Amino acid sequence: MLSSSLEPQSDAASSATSDTDVPVAGLKGKLLNHLEAAPLRASQRLPSEREMIERFATTRVTLRDTLLQLEAEGRIYRENRRGWFVSPPRLRYDLLACLPFRDMVESQQRVASTEVLAAGEVAANAVIARRLGIAEGSVVYRITRVRRIDGRRVLHVCHHLRRDCFPGILDFDLGAHSLTDLYRHEYAIRVSRVSFELASTVFDAEAAAALNAAQGSPAQRITRINFDQNGRAVDCDDEHWRHDAIELTLSAAPQS
Amino acid sequence: MLSSSLEPQSDAASSATSDTDVPVAGLKGKLLNHLEAAPLRASQRLPSEREMIERFATTRVTLRDTLLQLEAEGRIYRENRRGWFVSPPRLRYDLLACLPFRDMVESQQRVASTEVLAAGEVAANAVIARRLGIAEGSVVYRITRVRRIDGRRVLHVCHHLRRDCFPGILDFDLGAHSLTDLYRHEYAIRVSRVSFELASTVFDAEAAAALNAAQGSPAQRITRINFDQNGRAVDCDDEHWRHDAIELTLSAAPQS
DNA sequence: CGATTTCTGTGGCCTAGTTCAGATGCCCCG
DNA sequence: CGGGGCATCTGAACTAGGCCACAGAAATCG
Known part of the structure; x- marks a missing residue:
């Protein structure tokens, strides 16, 4: 299962709130950004959107905005109605x-x-x-x-x-x-x-x-x-x- | 005022519903696309989002998705908290x-x-x-x-x-x-x-x-x-x- | 055993609002 | 005439759900 890899570990979360070294807007999805930096390998599938909104205690729209953002950055991509994946190196x-x-x-x-x-x-x-x-x-x-x-x-x-x-x-x-x-x-x-x-x-x-x-x-x-x-x-x-x-x-x- | 330029003229709307020459998903925002093709000049400002949701009888999220889509296509752009504008030629x-x-x-x-x-x-x-x-x-x-x-x-x-x-x-x-x-x-x-x-x-x-x-x-x-x-x-x-x-x-x- | 059907899980797309913060311009006061 | 404050308008970001179409796998049928 993927459950452990994306868990918003409490220490990471608390450091994120105290650290202001990342000046980006505190939009909840930057959690994803952090978590992604860590243990996800290229082409690995992210959990389903419904699973993520539960895990990060947010809503579908917010999560979707965040995912689209990461897509625009080139960090993740999607396959039609199949799911989201981590982008391999260019x-x-x-x-x-x-x-x-x-x-x-x-x-x-x-x-x-x-x-x-x-x-x-x-x-x-x-x-x-x-x-x-x-x-x-x-x-x-x-x-x-x-x-x-x-x-x-x-x-x-x-x-x-x-x-x-x-x-x-x-x-x-x-x-x-x-x-x-x-x-x-x-x-x-x-x-x-x-x-x-x-x-x-x-x-x-x-x-x-x-x-x-x-x-x-x-x-x-x-x-x-x-x-x-x-x-x-x-x-x-x-x-x-x-x-x-x-x-x-x-x-x-x-x-x- | 801009009101006339973006009016969803009834004839255009009806032809859009009958015409299936545009195979893109019938997402409401493609209205915008059509309307944009017509009379908007480069760098002209679009009506405010709140105005557009009313005019096209849709919601904020839907309209926003559409605008972001058009932005990705390079047809419109935004200035931070100022509004949306028609993209000049590249x-x-x-x-x-x-x-x-x-x-x-x-x-x-x-x-x-x-x-x-x-x-x-x-x-x-x-x-x-x-x-x-x-x-x-x-x-x-x-x-x-x-x-x-x-x-x-x-x-x-x-x-x-x-x-x-x-x-x-x-x-x-x-x-x-x-x-x-x-x-x-x-x-x-x-x-x-x-x-x-x-x-x-x-x-x-x-x-x-x-x-x-x-x-x-x-x-x-x-x-x-x-x-x-x-x-x-x-x-x-x-x-x-x-x-x-x-x-x-x-x-x-x-x-x- | 292979082809087809059915079912379930997924993203795609939508409704109907609210709160917040920056940008702008107006107006009043000095 | 100039500057500061203030009201207003804007997009930015978010909540809380809903229905639909397609993909994939499982179950079924020939």
Whole structure:
């Protein structure tokens, strides 16, 4: 059971009331914060909300506010109607290393896995067409995947590929192979320039469902366009990450 | 008065009930979403919460959830105990352009201003020392500033500068001059490499107070280290942005 | 033994209030 | 005309419940 790990030990509680070293508002939920700092391991499930309101002698709304707060801080996360969990450490994601997902994850002693949700052909809408420099309505490949780290679904990504660049690419096992590896080895296309657009928002309905996240959970959007050695945009992707799952890094010479 | 702009016009309401084109949960607050899409201008203040619960026939908690949701989406923001406002368009922030803040803002037809909160000398803690490659406890310059776009406080930034690189820099008017300009013209130091670390979190107490944001509002953290032409780390800064204020962009060659 | 159904526990979402503290502006007084 | 106090308006935080939809496991049926 989890009962011992979250017990608001009397000494901790009394020190919290006497200590004013934590200047945050005395909102009851900061108990949680303290208690969390101690003995909870990554991905461990918190007790149910109803159990916690009893244990901390508070109400549903107050507790919920507190949990949402901790979620925004990236300390806990939730799975839709399943419960609250302690966030694992963030994956360091080097934007310019351009490592395949699996390599990046495994280099940090984590376990990666990928699941293909859909792969097919669609007509490019205005946004995709503009990004790829093709005519609106042109047919492109569209690949939607979900990626996991240590079993946790953290990334929903939707690729759009120029069909003239990668004919027949859907016949490969897209769950097993890295796209960039396929580009290089099967199509002799190397990514020689990337362009990113980053913003923090919330999950849309599709991504939320795919990641088992609640609609309205905070998300990090990463839109990326890949250019080949001839400066031609060959594909783009829209990534939506659980915002607590990554820390982006980047090192480069500024364009003076 | 604002009364007319947010009126839930009966035709709009009826069309909302018949239209199922918006698949989001029928949570009442999506009314707000619709209404917002229409006639509200950037930075315009929403009616008070008490006024809205009456107008939409809902309760405080429900309305608040909805507002927090819209805040997470980046569509509205709040100032501490002052009210809710419509978010202006995001500033496009090119990480590698390394434009001074003022230039970047003005190039997008917005108005920038800067306020120096504090400037002095402090002993480098472990984190700062590691970033700058100096001994822990070495004295460094520390500059804290708040930046505004169109009058709205959007950025709290804390710089740490190596004192041996920039002797006497505190004597300049740090509210008027760009730091990178001072580096170049007064100290002959050019930034030839930058290293970033990005994560989405919430404001800490200090930044929240400085920006007039509620504690717990979502924030985008940008930590940056600048290296000079000799590869030496000369300064670093910790930026906390209102998360709805920026959209980060970036274009570069990947490190193969 | 496998597939289906049912049941229970969970978060999601909602109602209807109250108390508190900061922000603002008004007004009065010097 | 300027400054200090005070009333008012605001969001912040909280109490005490309720119903609903979905997830997961257990029980049941073919």
